[in-house]
Amino acid sequence: xxxxxxxxTDITRHFGAIQALRGIDMExxxxxxxxxxxxxxxxxxxxxxxxxxxxxxxxxxxxxDGQERHFGSPSEAKAAGIETVYQDLSLCVNADVVANFFxxxxxxxxxxxxxxxxxxxxxxxxxxxxxxxxxxxxxxxxNVEHLSxxxxxxxxxxxxxxxxxxxxxxxxxxxxxxxxxxxxxxxMIRKVAERGVGVIVITHIMAQAFQVADRIVVIRQxxxxxxxxxxxTTPEQAVELITGGTxxxxxxxxxxxxxxxxxxxKGS
Amino acid sequence: MTPAxxxxxxxxxxxxxxxxxxxxxxxxSLTVPRYFQFGIFANILEQSTYVGVMAIGLAIVIISGNxxxxxxxxxxxxxxxxxxxxxxxGIGMGxxxxxxxxxxxxxxxxxxxxxxVIGFINGFFVIKVGMSAFIVTLASFIWVRGxxxxxxxxxxxxxxxxxxxxxxxxxLFGVPLLAWFAVLCxxxxxxxxxxxxxxxxxxxxxxxxxxTYRAGIPANKILWMSFVIAGALAGLAGWLLAIRTSGATAxxxxxxxxxxxxxxxxxxxxLKGGIGKLPGVYAGVLLIYSIHTAINLMRLxxxxxxxxxxxxxxxxxxxxxxxxxxxxxxx
Numbered sequence: 315x316x317x318x319x320x321x322x323t324d325i326t327r328h329f330g331a332i333q334a335l336r337g338i339d340m341e342x343x344x345x346x347x348x349x350x351x352x353x354x355x356x357x358x359x360x361x362x363x364x365x366x367x368x369x370x371x372x373x374x375x376x377x378x379d380g381q382e383r384h385f386g387s388p389s390e391a392k393a394a395g396i397e398t399v400y401q402d403l404s405l406c407v408n409a410d411v412v413a414n415f416f417x418x419x420x421x422x423x424x425x426x427x428x429x430x431x432x433x434x435x436x437x438x439x440x441x442x443x444x445x446x447x448x449x450x451x452x453x454x455x456x457n458v459e460h461l462s463x464x465x466x467x468x469x470x471x472x473x474x475x476x477x478x479x480x481x482x483x484x485x486x487x488x489x490x491x492x493x494x495x496x497x498x499x500x501x502m503i504r505k506v507a508e509r510g511v512g513v514i515v516i517t518h519i520m521a522q523a524f525q526v527a528d529r530i531v532v533i534r535q536x537x538x539x540x541x542x543x544x545x546x547t548t549p550e551q552a553v554e555l556i557t558g559g560t561x562x563x564x565x566x567x568x569x570x571x572x573x574x575x576x577x578x579x580k581g582s
Numbered sequence: 583m584t585p586a587x588x589x590x591x592x593x594x595x596x597x598x599x600x601x602x603x604x605x606x607x608x609x610x611s612l613t614v615p616r617y618f619q620f621g622i623f624a625n626i627l628e629q630s631t632y633v634g635v636m637a638i639g640l641a642i643v644i645i646s647g648n649x650x651x652x653x654x655x656x657x658x659x660x661x662x663x664x665x666x667x668x669x670x671x672g673i674g675m676g677x678x679x680x681x682x683x684x685x686x687x688x689x690x691x692x693x694x695x696x697x698x699v700i701g702f703i704n705g706f707f708v709i710k711v712g713m714s715a716f717i718v719t720l721a722s723f724i725w726v727r728g729x730x731x732x733x734x735x736x737x738x739x740x741x742x743x744x745x746x747x748x749x750x751x752x753x754l755f756g757v758p759l760l761a762w763f764a765v766l767c768x769x770x771x772x773x774x775x776x777x778x779x780x781x782x783x784x785x786x787x788x789x790x791x792x793x794t795y796r797a798g799i800p801a802n803k804i805l806w807m808s809f810v811i812a813g814a815l816a817g818l819a820g821w822l823l824a825i826r827t828s829g830a831t832a833x834x835x836x837x838x839x840x841x842x843x844x845x846x847x848x849x850x851x852x853l854k855g856g857i858g859k860l861p862g863v864y865a866g867v868l869l870i871y872s873i874h875t876a877i878n879l880m881r882l883x884x885x886x887x888x889x890x891x892x893x894x895x896x897x898x899x900x901x902x903x904x905x906x907x908x909x910x911x912x913x
């Protein structure tokens with residue numbers, strides 16, 4: 315088995331007296347898609363922030379790419395190859411599609427030592443990436459504020475597909491997407507993973523997790539409640555892990571692929 | 583609608599203030615006696631220089647999502663220090679730096695350095711300490727002006743070194759050399775804003791600071807830099823004012839802040855941040871001084887300028903809302 319790309323050991327984090335994470339151990343290997351499941355307040359978002367450099371753990375170690383790392387900011391994590399798609403979109407709606415697509419890694423050419431933006435080149439690359447993903451955006455020069463929620467999310471998703479890195483974190487990536495676009499999004503995740511990129515998807519929707527993930531990690535009350543290969547488990551079992559068994563009776567009577575109990579917990 | 587037509591309409595909407603400027607100039611030329619002559623236009627260009635240079639920095643800070651009320655006082659301080667050092671009568675110390683090609687750049691750098699220091703202090707309190715830009719720069723507006731009065735003792739400096747003063751006397755294409763500074767600054771900073779990553783980041787940070795932070799853009803550095811640039815340009819404006827008046831008085835430049843703000847808003851910059859382009863701001867400045875000049879020529883009391891200016895600012899904001907609605911319909 316290959317070396318893990320990301321290895322967390324005994325990560326804890328508290329906010330004042332509140333213990334959000336109580337010792338998380340988990341691994342992600344290159345090319346693997348891991349679905350991170352958990353109820354509201356289980357600590358998923360805190361964990362994502364720790365991996366992406368937005369928060370520091372109170373204790374524990376983060377091994378990334380074979381080295382122990384302490385990311386002080388998202389830009390450090392990004393430089394190391396960790397790409398994050400946040401739940402609340404990270405777009406500047408006052409700028410056009412191209413500017414958003416290339417935010418923070420603009421293509422420039424130096425003239426007399428002054429970096430100059432290469433708009434044509436960036437527009438061509440954006441157009442190609444957006445087209446490949448099957449997203450329709452009328453003009454790449456329109457400001458993002460004029461685009462629909464789905465189009466906006468598509469920009470962010472395409473951004474990570476294009477730039478990739480080594481590890482991608484997706485925090486509720488399909489919240490604003492329609493059925494067809496969600497299917498495309500899941501396909502995109504698989505494609506990215508095939509390139510050897512590790513992917514962590516956080517979702518509330520059980521069906522999506524089972525559709526895309528190789529492994530499911532369930533977090534409950536700040537601890538890993540289960541770490542199972544997708545093939546060896548069922549949605550019912552996962553629900554049980556998430557809720558700690560309290561909903562197992564409610565879930566049992568439903569059909570095999572039922573996602574209802576989880577859907578109720580949707581939205582954070 | 584065809585893409586070409588839409589692009590045309592977008593272009594017109596983006597440059598509405600230029601259309602307004604042309605319309606106003608045409609109307610005044612036809613109706614106001616003696617308005618249509620080269621000297622008048624050259625005069626408008628020259629009058630626009632000081633507020634124009636100042637408005638560039640102000641616009642950059644506002645686009646990045648902050649506010650700088652201190653530019654007027656900063657300009658006054660830079661002017662006073664230029665006057666103190668290089669004027670020969672009044673409180674001036676009468677330093678001379680030899681020929682123009684040394685005296686001009688050196689005195690300019692000193693004035694701009696004064697602005698950089700003030701901008702740096704503003705940036706420190708807003709970005710490092712996390713105070714509201716409104717409060718910090720309001721405080722600077724007050725204490726920097728206080729400093730001007732304190733170091734001058736309320737008196738003035740006159741008779742600036744002729745080697746520097748030459749800029750206010752000599753003309754290029756019939757327009758005083760001073761006026762070209764604003765044109766040059768607008769060209770340079772418009773290019774920076776439109777073509778370089780720094781300019782792009784100013785707009786992006788003004789739009790969504792969290793997103794830029796996540797994207798690895800050093801948002802704090804960009805914001806701080808915008809204050810420093812605003813300070814430096816205010817310093818430059820002060821230096822130009824000192825040359826124009828051949829010295830400095832303690833109340834030099836009073837009221838310029840409001841003209842600069844009006845120009846920025848009329849030029850299409852949104853006070854919410856993230857929106858606006860510098861050429862529009864220049865058109866805004868020119869528009870203000872075109873109207874100002876017309877009022878002078880018509881021999882109306884100067885106070886009417888202020889009434890019209892106020893209405894113009896209101897109209898500009900209304901127009902902005904209208905533009906937004908029109909754009910929503912188009913897309």
